[in-house]
Every structure is written in C-alpha cells, then in structure tokens.
Amino acid sequence: MGEFTLLDHLRSMAQQNGNEQRVQVNQRLLIDKMLARYSSDFVVFRELIQNSDDAKATSFHFEITCEPLRPPATSAKTKITLPSKELTAQNESLLMSNTVLKFHNSRITQLRMVNNGIVFEETDWKRVASIAEGNTNVDSVGQFGVGFFTVFSYCDEPIITSGNEYMAFVWRDDISLTTYRCQLPIEQQSNQTSIILKMKTEYILITEANTDSSENRVKLAKNTAKDTTKKETVPSIDFNQLKTYLAKVLSFTKYINEISVKINGDTVFQIKKTKVLIPPAQGKAQFKKQSSVHSILNLNRFEESEQTFSITNGPSLTLRHVAVDAAVTINEKLHSQIQRTMKKRLPSNIQIQILYASNDLIASRRSRTPPIDSDPNAEILNSLIPLKFENGRVSPSGLIFVGLGTHQTTGLGMHAFSHLIPTIERENIDLQDAYISIWNTELLMSIGQIARLIYERTMLADFNKSQKLIDDYEISLTSYSFQSSVPDGKIGMYLFLMQSSPGNLLQSDTTR
Template sequence: MAEILNPDKLRSKALQNGQPTSTSINIRRLIDRILTHYSSDFVVFRELIQNADDAGATSFHLEIKCDASSASSAETHFNNCTITEIRAINNGHVFSTADWQRVATIADGNIDPESVGQFGVGFFSVFSYAEEPIIVSGKEYMIFIWQDNKFLQTLRHKLLVEQQTKTTSIILKMRDKYILRIESILDNSRITNEDVPTINLTQLKAYFAKALSFTRNMMTLDIKVNQLLVFQ
C-alpha cells in the first residue's frame, strides 16, 4: 500500500527540485472567468469523475477531510464541520509523458472527441476549491504553483518508491472555508450571519447515485469522510 501523501511535503519537494512548466493559461483573471462557466452544483466532482472515466477507471473514491474533533462512526457527527481537504482517487491508467504534458497546457484539452473530460478546460473548476491542486499518478506528481499571484506554473516531481502507486489522485487543499452539511439534520446551534459556502453531503450522495449514467467504464463510486465510508 502506498504511503499516505502529505500535500505540504509534496509542495516543498516540488519547489526544491521539480521540473517547471508554464501553462498556456497564465492569468488568474482569465481562470476566474472560466470558473464562472463551471459554477453549477457539484461541477468539480463531475469533472473529476469524467476525467477518471476517460482514463478507463472502474472505481472512483472521494475522500473528504474535515476538522471534526474526534473519530466518528456516524456521519451525522460531521454536520457543520469545516472541510480542510478533498481527494479524488481513481484506478484508471496512470499518467503517461503525453498526459503530463497535456495537463501542463491544460487549455488544449483532449483531442479525443469521445472523451467528455480528460483534463480539458473544465479541470480548472478545481481552482474553485484549491489554490494549488496536486495530481499524483503512478511514479510522479505535479503541483500547480502561482507566481506573483498572476502566472500559473506546474512543477513535476518523482515520488519516493514507497509513495508510488497504480492509481491517480487529485489532492485539493481547501483555499476557502467550506462547511459540510448533513441535510437530514436541523441544527441551528452553529448558524451565524457569516456567508460560508457549504457542501451538502446528502445532495452529493444523490448526485453520485446518478453519476454512473454519464460514464462508460465506471462501476463503483464511494465517499468517505475522515475515513468513514458514507456512500457506496
């Protein structure tokens, strides 16, 4: 089993020794404009599932990490917790050299007209959650780094042998505060006037239940919150 990857350590190594590549889309304002076209509910998860399906994945695992004070065996205990990280893991083909090159020039998308995702412009939706997304696949990983808060650069780096894997993971360390809500709970104890975006777990599970209809290869989808399996 591959070692659990720490995004902060990955970033540090990439900054020290990573292979840099400037992306075709290099202005933050332009990415923000792209994000306005990908603002529907669960668009990030849709893009990640589609990308996994295009890679021939048969399974997709979503892991949500939040700041719950202790381990729990009931999903209701995570209501109103702050989400700190989201990981999407699939068992599709690991990245080839061409895949890494394509994702570094992400606006070019996939030349395969039958592919519905495959790291085209829609992948930029992940920036709505993470300032510096990380892609881990096979023996390597790539992190997106901002230069001068305007220019986007990718850094590609080899993984240690014990970190290498046969899967592909997208690691999103949350840039803004997001609250996990459980729709079945009516809890007013922590409601404030603060306008904090939420991810509704009940609605997300309903979306995952429908997601197989737009995939060709996917057979299983599951969701974990702090390692607790809440949907399969």
C-alpha cells in the same frame, strides 16, 4: 489602392518599424473568468469523474478530510442506539449514518479524488498543465481542455499524483501559474491517480437532512472577544445532495461502476452499478438496421439490458437500459468544419443509450404511499428514475447526458445519452454553431427514433398478452408521454418529431 491592400501595407509597416509588445495573460483572472461559466452544483466532481471515466477507471473514491471531531451531539435528532448483537447490514448502515452525523457543521480542510484508471503518460502531464488543450482521443467526452481547472474553485495550488510521479501547481506573483513535476517516494507510488485539493476558503460539511444547505448558507458564529453574535456567509457541501449527485453520475458511465465516499478515513457511502444483458426473445419483433434521418449515422445494433444500482448496506434499484451502436457516415466537408471547431475528429462509431423504468417499477411506485420517515438511500435511488410520482400522478423527468448529466430535460420519461457536443460549461447542447448544430440535431432525432422503436416493441409485446387492462396500457405509455423540454424547448421538439412518427423500425422473426 484597395482596402485589403492598404491593410496589408499597414501590417507590413508595423512589423518593420513598430514597437513589439507580447500579449500578456493574467492567468489568475483568466481562470477566475472561466470558473464563472461553471456555475452548476458539484461541477468539480463532475469534471474529475468524467476524466476518470475517460481514463477507463472502474472505481472513483471521494475522500473528505474535516477538522477533528467535536463532542457527539446528544439530541434525539442525532443520537443513534445500536442493538448489542452481532452486526447486520442494517446495523452497519446505522453505524455509517452515525459516523456521518458526527461531522455535521465540520470544517472541510481537504478533498482528495482517487481513481484506478490508466495512469498519466507524458501527453497527459503536458495537457493537464495547458489551458484549453483538450483530450485528442476521439472517444473521450472531454473536449475543451478547461474542465480540470474547475478545481481552482476549491484550491489555489492542487497536487496530482499518478503512477510514480506527481505535479504541484504553484502561483507566482498571484498572476502566473507554474507547475513542478517530480518523482514520488517509492512508498507513495501506486497504479492510481489522485487529485488533492487543500481548501483555500472555509467550507462547511452539512450531513443532517432538512437543513438549509444553499451554497451561501448563513452560519451564526460567536465573537468571543466582543461577546456578540455576528453573521458570516459560509459556503457548504451538502452530503445528502452529494450522494444523490454521485448516484446519478453512474447512469451512463462507460467504465466506472463503483463510487464511494470517505470522511476522515471512514467509508460512509458506496454505490455500485451492475448490468445484465437481456437476450432477444424468440417470436418478438426485432431491431432492423437503418439510417438516421439525414444518413449521418447507420444504426447497426440494438442491445437491451437491466442496470441495477445498489447502495452498500442499503436498497437497490433496477432500470431498463437500451444501447444502439451506430457507425458515423458524416460527409467529409461537414466533418472538417466540426473538427476545425473541436480540434479533433468525431469517432467512427458512437452509442446512443436510453435509460427508463420498467412497467413493474412504474406500477409499484405509482401505487406506493410515501412513508412518514422515508429511507434517505431509497430516495437517492428514486431520483434516478426519469419520472416524477406525485399524488398518484406521473410526469416525465428525463435528462440529457453528455457523459455525465446536464440540466437539460428530454421532455419524456427517459434519460438519454450520446456523443452530443455541449457548450463549454457542458450544461447545454450547442444548437447555435452552424455546423455542430447539424450533428447535434441528427443525434437528438436519432434518440427520438430509438425511443419510438422501444415504444413499438413495448406495444407489440403488450398486444400479444391476453386480458390486457386499460390501466396496464396507461402504465406502458407513461415513459413516452411528452411535455416541453427545459431550458431549451428545441431539444424535446427534435425528439418528439421522431418519436411521434411511426416508421419501419422493426422486423418480426415469425410469420403472423
């Protein structure tokens, strides 16, 4: 009897005569172990914003509820005096800052995230109550069906309201999770979706700048009973870091163009994104349709625009944005292998997008001397630029985006987005799976291909300008200077292989 025949015989005997016992799942432990994989900052907000963008929301509102206000601080550091004249945009900004400072070190009791996307349908209610049942929409970024469960890091029993219904999550015996779905009272029904999280542990809101805001910051608390001082570890949410993160989130959102934050009902931060198309210039070298390296993609259309990020009652920043439409022409055998892992097919069309700084922006930032008391909102917008400006030197700091940002750098002065397939925690690009790595590698090389295209267009435009100075050429080259990508050096290598290889990428619409 062969080995496989013996195994089949044993399996058959066990089914006929053995004692049956169902595999039990401790859902509490399962969720806790999943959360351990999601260790990056603000991961809960990342997942919920991505879900909102997948639902075609145009706005996302983040509402923080804190304990009642304490008496306002009177120190010079926190006191703000407004001119006694009619409110201007600057005065409104000061009022917002003063409101925020009042909540410094306040205890957060509840978080509420609201979006105006498509309200839940029957399939959405079923999917959100199922672990690992990902979004089957081929165009959505969500793939694994576990991102929503990051909310359990803040809240034991979240509530979702959407349209005219709501769902409450309730634990039974601290092991099994149950959901209850009900009709909302008429006065609470709306065309919005809300995720409501009552904090399960104490979190402190940090609103003053230059404060120790590590996740495990130490808070000194008075023990009045024994009249002694003890140290207790209290996690925190740093408001300034949150604003910076939310601004970066807007870089490549497909539908969301506005994010706001409220504290106890007062709007304290709002940022918007607008886009203006740049029409193809006559006499300028034009994009030529082409295939990717291994013909998995057909690059069909090139679109250039300016994206402006504006903070309400504050500054704004404009970056150059390039989007290339590509048709997916992957062979069916490889596609089937990827589908087997992802549980859904790849989209028939994708976009590859790049965000980078214009020459004028680079020149102005490179020559600027940082003020002693810089505007925090200006610093937030500067963090969107995929370049670092330090002591007159400029270095690349572009990031890879899978929907929202990851901690993977590109190795050049450009942010890049496409339909890359990440690892489950969505921080790293999967280059380990035998089949997914083929897809991801092709996309990375296509990003390098497009970066090269942008470089050639820039150089041709500069060549046609008279009296071009060497310093101006150095500025033009800034975004295309390479350094090793981190944490995975292979990412930058694939981009560099294509970006450094001249190809037949452009066609001119004029005769020279």
